[in-house]
Amino acid sequence: MGSRIVPVILVALLAVFHAQLWFGRGSIPEVTLMRQKLAAQKIANAQAQVANERLASEVADLKQGLDMVEEKARMELGMVKPNEIFVQVTK
Template structure:
């Protein structure tokens, strides 16, 4: 009787380990999903890194001279120096 119990217990352990491999945490499907999530996060990190580098370059330009500040003020705020005349050109809509 004991000789039949040991192989049965070993077989049950093997089945449990095999079920964990295919359906549980750390399963083949779960690992594939995690790899896809990692790839998506790495892509998002790369985009954020580029945006941060652009912003850092802009900050350095703003700290470095008044030309960048003047360009920003003229482009975004419509700044005009004393003695200048502001002319707005409206283009017709393209068809």
């Protein structure tokens, strides 16, 4: 009887560790899900970095001179100078 207890205990431990691998914290499916979330977050971070660089460039342009301010006013606010005729071409 004593010779059968050790293999039974080892098999039980193996089953516990195997179950932990598939269903427990840090399991293979959970790691795969986290890797997918990480990849999606890296893409979102890259897009945010591009947007931040674009905004930083606009801020630098706005600080340097009035040309960018005038362009923004014309494009976003529809500014027209005195004695200037606004013409819009549509396709």
